[in-house]
Amino acid sequence: xxxxxxxxxxxxxxxxxxxxxxxxxxxxxxxxxxxxxxxxxxxxxxxxxxxxxxxxxxxxxxxxxxxxxxxxxxxxxxxxxxxxxxxxxxxxxxxxxxxxxxxxxxxxxxxxxxxxxxxxxxxxxxxxxxxxxxxxxxxxxxxxxxxxxxxxxxxxxxxxxxxxxxxxxxxxxxxxxxxxxxxxxxxxxxxxxxxxxxxxxxxxxxxxxxxxxxxxxxxxxxxxxxxxxxxxxxxxxxxxxxxxxxxxxxxxxxxxxxxxxxxxxxxxxxxxxxxxxxxxxxxxxxxxxxxxxxxxxxxxxxxxxxxxxxxxxxxxxxxxxxxxxxxxxxxxxxxxxxxxxxxxxxxxxxxxxxxxxxxxxxxxxxxxxxxxxxxxxxxxxxxxxxxxxxxxxxxxxxxxxxxxxxxxxxxxxxxxxxxxxxxxx
Amino acid sequence: xxxxxxxxxxxxxxxxxxxxxxxxxxxxxxxxxxxxxxxxxxxxxxxxxxxxxxxxxxxxxxxxxxxxxxxxxxxxxxxxxxxxxxxxxxxxxxxxxxxxxxxxxxxxxxxxxxxxxxxxxxxxxxxxxxxxxxxxxxxxxxxxxxxxxxxxxxxxxxxxxxxxxxxxxxxxxxxxxxxxxxxxxxxxxxxxxxxxxxxxxxxxxxxxxxxxxxxxxxxxxxxxxxxxxxxxxxxxxxxxxxxxxxxxxxxxxxxxxxxxxxxxxxxxxxxxxxxxxxxxxxxxxxxxxxxxxxxxxxxxxxxxxxxxxxxxxxxxxxxxxxxxxxxxxxxxxxxxxxxxxxxxxxxxxxxxxxxxxxxxxxxxxxxxxxxxxxxxxxxxxxxxxxxxxxxxxxxxxxxxxxxxxxxxxxxxxxxxxxxxxxxxxxxxxxxxxxxxxxxxxxxxxxxxxxxxxxxxxxxxxxxxxxxxxxxxxxxxxxxxxxxxxxxxxxxxxxxxxxxxxxxxxxxxxxxxxxxxxxxxxxxxxxxxxxxxxxxxxxxxxxxxxxxxxxxxxxxxxx
Numbered sequence: 001x002x003x004x005x006x007x008x009x010x011x012x013x014x015x016x017x018x019x020x021x022x023x024x025x026x027x028x029x030x031x032x033x034x035x036x037x038x039x040x041x042x043x044x045x046x047x048x049x050x051x052x053x054x055x056x057x058x059x060x061x062x063x064x065x066x067x068x069x070x071x072x073x074x075x076x077x078x079x080x081x082x083x084x085x086x087x088x089x090x091x092x093x094x095x096x097x098x099x100x101x102x103x104x105x106x107x108x109x110x111x112x113x114x115x116x117x118x119x120x121x122x123x124x125x126x127x128x129x130x131x132x133x134x135x136x137x138x139x140x141x142x143x144x145x146x147x148x149x150x151x152x153x154x155x156x157x158x159x160x161x162x163x164x165x166x167x168x169x170x171x172x173x174x175x176x177x178x179x180x181x182x183x184x185x186x187x188x189x190x191x192x193x194x195x196x197x198x199x200x201x202x203x204x205x206x207x208x209x210x211x212x213x214x215x216x217x218x219x220x221x222x223x224x225x226x227x228x229x230x231x232x233x234x235x236x237x238x239x240x241x242x243x244x245x246x247x248x249x250x251x252x253x254x255x256x257x258x259x260x261x262x263x264x265x266x267x268x269x270x271x272x273x274x275x276x277x278x279x280x281x282x283x284x285x286x287x288x289x290x291x292x293x294x295x296x297x298x299x300x301x302x303x304x305x306x307x308x309x310x311x312x313x314x315x316x317x318x319x320x321x322x323x324x325x326x327x328x329x330x331x332x333x334x335x336x337x338x339x340x341x342x343x344x345x346x347x348x349x350x351x352x353x354x355x356x357x358x359x360x361x362x363x364x365x366x367x368x369x370x371x372x373x374x375x376x377x378x379x380x381x382x383x384x385x386x387x388x389x390x391x392x393x394x395x396x397x398x399x400x401x402x403x404x405x406x407x408x409x410x411x412x413x414x415x416x417x418x419x420x421x422x423x424x425x
Numbered sequence: 426x427x428x429x430x431x432x433x434x435x436x437x438x439x440x441x442x443x444x445x446x447x448x449x450x451x452x453x454x455x456x457x458x459x460x461x462x463x464x465x466x467x468x469x470x471x472x473x474x475x476x477x478x479x480x481x482x483x484x485x486x487x488x489x490x491x492x493x494x495x496x497x498x499x500x501x502x503x504x505x506x507x508x509x510x511x512x513x514x515x516x517x518x519x520x521x522x523x524x525x526x527x528x529x530x531x532x533x534x535x536x537x538x539x540x541x542x543x544x545x546x547x548x549x550x551x552x553x554x555x556x557x558x559x560x561x562x563x564x565x566x567x568x569x570x571x572x573x574x575x576x577x578x579x580x581x582x583x584x585x586x587x588x589x590x591x592x593x594x595x596x597x598x599x600x601x602x603x604x605x606x607x608x609x610x611x612x613x614x615x616x617x618x619x620x621x622x623x624x625x626x627x628x629x630x631x632x633x634x635x636x637x638x639x640x641x642x643x644x645x646x647x648x649x650x651x652x653x654x655x656x657x658x659x660x661x662x663x664x665x666x667x668x669x670x671x672x673x674x675x676x677x678x679x680x681x682x683x684x685x686x687x688x689x690x691x692x693x694x695x696x697x698x699x700x701x702x703x704x705x706x707x708x709x710x711x712x713x714x715x716x717x718x719x720x721x722x723x724x725x726x727x728x729x730x731x732x733x734x735x736x737x738x739x740x741x742x743x744x745x746x747x748x749x750x751x752x753x754x755x756x757x758x759x760x761x762x763x764x765x766x767x768x769x770x771x772x773x774x775x776x777x778x779x780x781x782x783x784x785x786x787x788x789x790x791x792x793x794x795x796x797x798x799x800x801x802x803x804x805x806x807x808x809x810x811x812x813x814x815x816x817x818x819x820x821x822x823x824x825x826x827x828x829x830x831x832x833x834x835x836x837x838x839x840x841x842x843x844x845x846x847x848x849x850x851x852x853x854x855x856x857x858x859x860x861x862x863x864x865x866x867x868x869x870x871x872x873x874x875x876x877x878x879x880x881x882x883x884x885x886x887x888x889x890x891x892x893x894x895x896x897x898x899x900x901x902x903x904x905x906x907x908x909x910x911x912x913x914x915x916x917x918x919x920x921x922x923x924x925x926x927x928x929x930x931x932x933x934x935x936x937x938x939x940x941x942x943x944x945x946x947x948x949x950x951x952x953x954x955x956x957x958x959x960x961x962x963x964x965x966x967x968x969x970x971x972x973x974x975x976x977x978x979x980x981x982x983x
Contacts, residue, residue, distance in 0.1 A: 121697075122682055176884070188883070189883040190883060210961075213961050225886065291645045291674075291675040342669055347673070
């Protein structure tokens, strides 16, 4: 169902659009909705541990940046190890060079100085808030991706070519299901690495038949068991050994990807391309809590950014034509101190940068209002201020890229009354 | 450091030992539904890693009260010879902090030299030295032995409550084995800072973790110095070389947020920074030179590498949590830990975590209140707090409401089979696959402890696969010594690959244990397995029956 149809259906059902702010937004969303191709996908990549956003999208034209970061600042464009110029003001960390083609093709955007209205500098609270999308409220039972899966009427589900009607699959990569997926709607998770597609004992009919009888109830464990078996069947169908081998030959000239994120990203892309029902996906990667020896163009942070950049580029490439209908969001719980600390690193800060990649992202642009990093502009005298609520970005992607109605938005982002930010292109 | 020498336990003797364990199992019997057995099962599920063969009868006979009393005084319970022998064969538990740190630093030095030699050589390639390779093997072996020591004890020690509490408190004061120097230090950390204190005073454990190099390194306090401090020279560290010239607030934040007050404990960013200033100078002594200025701390044994360096300490006065802290060197930090250890917010935080671990995901408020009061009244006496917990009516409810963590699931499975495990590496690989690698929690908050954290689709089918492999004798849980490759330091990745194969293969594997007998298993677990599951087990092909028991929904809970 297209957005306009949704609005018409809502109107027909007698639903009143009450909030003034929403009315204003609804009008603009309708325009965006006309461009929606219909079968949209969303991939969220969570960088746990608070990535230093000022080292990702670097305000290289500001003297304050170099004053505050005497040993970890990245050089200006054109210099040795210098940033890659984005817009004359900001530059991209050179370790993310694989993403530059996407920037140039206007398929990569950033929202600088975005973050939480909640002041916490606790990783764990801040991640919790970003995953529940209810900053300051800890007792929210569910995560926003799960609420998105359950939005009524279903948003990202279209009877597109090859998709089984009625089945929207959320896939999480990793051995556990994080908070962002908490909630009543079923989500499957697949193991990291090649294990996701390796045969197991439970693939044997005799074994699965015996266990099926134990997990036939309506309890949480039985549901989880069946969800896993079902998604495994789908994954096996989409990713036969022959298909995998073919992918491998085509991509990278057969060179294997390094373990970790690039490998997982490539596998997820293959799965999403081959299984149209997988429409919402999540991956997380840690190791961003750089309190010591963060480094600049080389060093610890650089060593984390390299596989991230490579993996995101793989994801975009291997999604193939599906990339046009996909939005990839890269988020992290908060930014880090503007001033480097006493040990060549950065401590917990506030504002950060959010990244968006995709076929209908208004790329080639650093969105958001830049508050500056002069001492007088800093949040609590030490951190980048937040000028865009992270929910403006999440809700904006849901509204303008995925085509959610106001009513659906309200159910995914309860209590949020800000204006969704339009970064759809 | 030298390589550990494992006892020459041959396959045959290991099998004999396993057979001996199996021999005294009671015959298959229908579960007695009496309350005594249900209470015994409950105690074993919550205060131990589940029943091993014979445990249910023993605890029922002894009574839960007396069994708990035994568990509260672990030093009175002798370790079985089978376990002592295996622990004695490990090298790392006999190494001092200083030896471990030194060994690691030498490996880094050799690696650096090898790299320099490599780039200096004409073809850009110079083979790594034999000594360097040897040192790397030793470091890998130390890392592995930490897990072996932990799992062997958790499986086979009669001091089960101590093992459960070691897991709880290590996790509370988590350090990550994957970070530099901590590769070689987690075993020492657990042995010196955690294990001796799980029935002791919270303040003692807090101080021991604060001073241990594993924590100093993990949360960076060893580098945090007074602003403007000029280091005498570069100081070499596990993660490379850092020039410290000011504060690092990592530890100061987490010690309040995670170890003591809790995130809602009422501190501010200012308190974090002030505590970081208070704790400047809490560091590791350098290997040589510059030692004179370090102040000796009588509370640490001779081989401790902790040192307080007055030169790095911020000597200004601080305002922290409403206290004015006058300049006082190391005593400032000790004062701060005193305040934190006795703070009501700390008592609540610890009480909540214990109640969540031992009683319910959302523990009753009254219980948390009671434990919190006991914590404060007893000045953080952890044995007294545990006793209050076990004595509480909330604890005694025998409903198995807790979903096992991967650690609890894997351990309770192996314990229930009675297999005399001599090779725990396949279990380490399983833990990694289930999302809970041993010593592998990267973040300082440790593993979380609720059903929502661990119940997911992949988890259930992974557990079922593990149960099937274990029950059908596909896991090489018996050590097979290869004289060609003594104590090969096998990486976790290799172990995981092996485990993947174990989950798919049909052919017998060297070191595998015999298939598990379903009747014996059901007798061991008694009322843990419901009639519904028993009926499904009885209807299944014999080869799958034990797998169904261990992979059943009943066995996922405790």
